[in-house]
Amino acid sequence: MPVTLGLTGLVLALGVATGALWDPLGARPAVEVFGYGLPAFEDGRPWTVLTGFPVALEPAQYVPIVLGLVVVGGFAEWRLGARRTLLALVVCHLTGVILAAGGLALVRGHGYSWADDLATQVDAGPSAAFLGAGAAATATVGPPMRGRLRVGLGVYGLLSLVHLGALADLEHAYAIAGGLLLGPLLLGRRPRPTTRPLTRRDYRLLAATFFVVTAIEGLYLAVAPVTGPLTSTLSPEARAEQASSAGDIPGAVIQGLLWCWLARSLYQGRRWAWGWAVGLLAAAMLLQVAGGVMLVVEQQSGWPALAYELAGNSLGMAVLVAGRRAFRNPTKRRSRKRQGSLLAPASEQQRRDATALLQRVGGANNMSWMTTWPENRWFFTENPDGYVAYRVHAGVALGLCDPVAASVDDRARLLTSFADRATTAGLVPCFFSVTPEAAATAAAVGWRTLRVAEEAVIDLPPLTFTGKAWQDVRTALNQAAKQDISWRLGPLASQPRGIQLQVKAISAEWVEDRDLPEMGFTLGGVDEAMDPQVLVGLAVDADGTVNGVTSWMPIFVPGQEQPAGWTLDVMRRLPGGFRYTMEFLIASACQSFRDSGCRIVSLSGAPLARADPDSAGGEPHPLDAFLQQLATTLEPHYGFQSLHAFKTKFQPRFVPLHLTFPDEAALPRIGVALGRAYLPQAGLRDLVTLTRSGAPN
Numbered sequence: 122m123p124v125t126l127g128l129t130g131l132v133l134a135l136g137v138a139t140g141a142l143w144d145p146l147g148a149r150p151a152v153e154v155f156g157y158g159l160p161a162f163e164d165g166r167p168w169t170v171l172t173g174f175p176v177a178l179e180p181a182q183y184v185p186i187v188l189g190l191v192v193v194g195g196f197a198e199w200r201l202g203a204r205r206t207l208l209a210l211v212v213c214h215l216t217g218v219i220l221a222a223g224g225l226a227l228v229r230g231h232g233y234s235w236a237d238d239l240a241t242q243v244d245a246g247p248s249a250a251f252l253g254a255g256a257a258a259t260a261t262v263g264p265p266m267r268g269r270l271r272v273g274l275g276v277y278g279l280l281s282l283v284h285l286g287a288l289a290d291l292e293h294a295y296a297i298a299g300g301l302l303l304g305p306l307l308l309g310r311r312p313r314p315t316t317r318p319l320t321r322r323d324y325r326l327l328a329a330t331f332f333v334v335t336a337i338e339g340l341y342l343a344v345a346p347v348t349g350p351l352t353s354t355l356s357p358e359a360r361a362e363q364a365s366s367a368g369d370i371p372g373a374v375i376q377g378l379l380w381c382w383l384a385r386s387l388y389q390g391r392r393w394a395w396g397w398a399v400g401l402l403a404a405a406m407l408l409q410v411a412g413g414v415m416l417v418v419e420q421q422s423g424w425p426a427l428a429y430e431l432a433g434n435s436l437g438m439a440v441l442v443a444g445r446r447a448f449r450n451p452t453k454r455r456s457r458k459r460q461g462s463l464l465a466p467a468s469e470q471q472r473r474d475a476t477a478l479l480q481r482v483g484g485a486n487n488m489s490w491m492t493t494w495p496e497n498r499w500f501f502t503e504n505p506d507g508y509v510a511y512r513v514h515a516g517v518a519l520g521l522c523d524p525v526a527a528s529v530d531d532r533a534r535l536l537t538s539f540a541d542r543a544t545t546a547g548l549v550p551c552f553f554s555v556t557p558e559a560a561a562t563a564a565a566v567g568w569r570t571l572r573v574a575e576e577a578v579i580d581l582p583p584l585t586f587t588g589k590a591w592q593d594v595r596t597a598l599n600q601a602a603k604q605d606i607s608w609r610l611g612p613l614a615s616q617p618r619g620i621q622l623q624v625k626a627i628s629a630e631w632v633e634d635r636d637l638p639e640m641g642f643t644l645g646g647v648d649e650a651m652d653p654q655v656l657v658g659l660a661v662d663a664d665g666t667v668n669g670v671t672s673w674m675p676i677f678v679p680g681q682e683q684p685a686g687w688t689l690d691v692m693r694r695l696p697g698g699f700r701y702t703m704e705f706l707i708a709s710a711c712q713s714f715r716d717s718g719c720r721i722v723s724l725s726g727a728p729l730a731r732a733d734p735d736s737a738g739g740e741p742h743p744l745d746a747f748l749q750q751l752a753t754t755l756e757p758h759y760g761f762q763s764l765h766a767f768k769t770k771f772q773p774r775f776v777p778l779h780l781t782f783p784d785e786a787a788l789p790r791i792g793v794a795l796g797r798a799y800l801p802q803a804g805l806r807d808l809v810t811l812t813r814s815g816a817p818n
Contacts, residue, residue: 124203125194131175147178156243159222173245189251197254200261205307213253217296235350244288253296260304286349324444329388331437336380343373351426389547395448402438450547463546467498475499483678486523487688487723490674505531509539517794518543520552523559533562551782563781571780577724577773581715597704608709609659613650623667627693642798645690658710660702669694669702686721724768726778
């Protein structure tokens with residue numbers, strides 16, 4: 122980002138050269154060289170628009186300027202590129218400065234004290250430039266994030282102008298508006314207003330944002346002096362009343378916390394929160410209308426300030442009334458008791474129904490058997506006949522694998538039905554470890570997809586362990602025969618008790634050898650391997666010692682009662698046992714399944730691992746770098762990439778697995794939900810362990 126880094130370096134260098142970093146520039150004669158504004162234009166110094174760009178008048182202003190350049194300017198350059206960012210910075214800076222000066226020249230001298238005061242002031246710095254460039258860069262972002270970024274910038278520009286009212290705030294407002302118009306032009310299209318129907322999530326987000334902004338306004342008015350363009354329109358008595366109430370910080374904090382609590386409940390779509398919000402806004406609007414009547418009767422000033430407050434509350438009321446259908450979710454306690462609620466606890470009968478349905482209609486995902494694990498909950502529909510397995514963590518309905526239904530269209534309808542039900546319940550819907558089919562369905566309805574793993578699939582009919590690429594596998598089979606290691610396949614629940622105890626001991630030792638707890642969610646253990654329909658492969662020596670164990674989950678397809686293939690789940694090896702245990706177990710399983718008529722074997726997917734870590738397949742996602750770093754952090758503890766590399770010995774084809782989610786704003790919460798799903802028993806000590814460097818186990 123040469124423009125961002127170069128401009129940041131220039132600002133800091135000139136701050137040192139002029140001494141503005143420690144000595145206020147506005148109190149020295151040098152302000153006539155750098156300060157731009159209406160006085161500078163009237164005194165014949167228009168060039169200050171350029172000289173004042175890379176400096177600040179006060180030392181404290183360097184902190185927000187540098188942060189803004191790095192964050193907002195960096196975002197603009199990332200999205201627009203260096204040349205268009207440089208153009209946007211120049212145009213937005215000139216727009217903000219010139220329009221502010223021109224507007225003040227027209228308004229001053231008419232009894233408006235705020236405008237008269239600003240007309241005598243000068244400013245310096247690039248803040249209007251990078252805010253305008255950031256607004257222009259939103260044109261490159263797709264919905265819904267584009268709208269949210271623009272609303273955020275617009276709210277910031279409006280609130281800072283209304284409540285701070287400095288010359289810089291006026292310039293910011295003009296620059297943001299100019300940037301919104303400039304963005305489409307930089308991309309070669311005409312600026313035009315675009316609208317789309319608001320979803321329930323949009324209405325909830327807007328309502329919650331309204332009350333959060335109201336809370337922030339209240340806190341600001343309690344700690345800051347009364348300034349801004351509306352203050353000068355108040356009567357002396359009203360200004361004195363505002364000044365006297367500005368010190369009520371405890372009351373403002375309590376009110377702000379209540380508003381934030383109400384905002385959180387509105388975001389969850391709670392019915393009671395909607396009723397309280399409508400009632401409070403209606404009461405406030407009635408009081409404001411009554412106050413307006415009093416102003417007319419007593420012939421007092423203050424209409425602009427009252428109109429601003431009434432307009433803001435009317436906007437909030439309009440959102441609540443128009444989106445009233447988005448706020449029908451009962452409390453969590455009632456939701457848990459309601460039949461069919463996503464928050465209701467699951468039953469063993471639901472698990473049996475899900476298992477039977479999966480065997481009857483089959484699954485599009487080779488790992489669909491894990492949707493029958495008891496830790497899940499199940500969302501069933503009759504039309505289409507199918508279900509979604511999910512877990513609820515951190516306000517997220519975390520769907521596991523693809524929906525289970527008979528056809529592609531049925532699975533697509535099931536995905537959207539589950540997402541709709543989750544949104545209604547105030548949850549964030551997403552699906553984890555889904556195939557390209559489900560990812561395409563999610564993308565078709567405007568969701569985002571992120572590649573998080575790769576499934577290794579072996580096609581059994583053409584499988585022969587011949588050629589140089591299979592040398593390690595042949596060595597494992599030959600060494601096993603020489604050392605009298607035999608292969609056993611069958612349900613673990615039907616094995617002799619001595620074998621079961623050995624398997625549990627191997628697994629327990631494997632878990633204890635880790636710095637962190639055993640992971641769950643998409644990674645099963647011995648408990649899941651005890652399912653009678655799950656097969657285990659055992660490597661047993663002549664003394665009856667189990668050297669290793671693998672478990673295999675069935676793959677069901679439509680129209681076939683018997684499994685069409687098997688998916689690898691548990692892999693455990695006896696420490697100090699047969700060296701080629703895993704190669705022997707997987708190769709033997711592939712031979713047995715092939716001979717029984719199965720078509721495929723899935724070696725499952727290793728989370729955060731890819732055949733080519735430098736390629737995400739398709740357009741890079743902003744989170745790819747983060748996921749690679751996370752994979753590097755977890756590698757010493759869980760060895761996902763090492764496991765992925767091991768599977769390549771069997772020459773599989775790799776099928777991408779995705780995370781699908783509504784939009785990027787939901788990712789932080791989804792990340793917390795995934796962490797709790799994979800490590801439900803992890804505590805603070807375990808999280809600290811993740812920050813330490815460790816040797817592979």
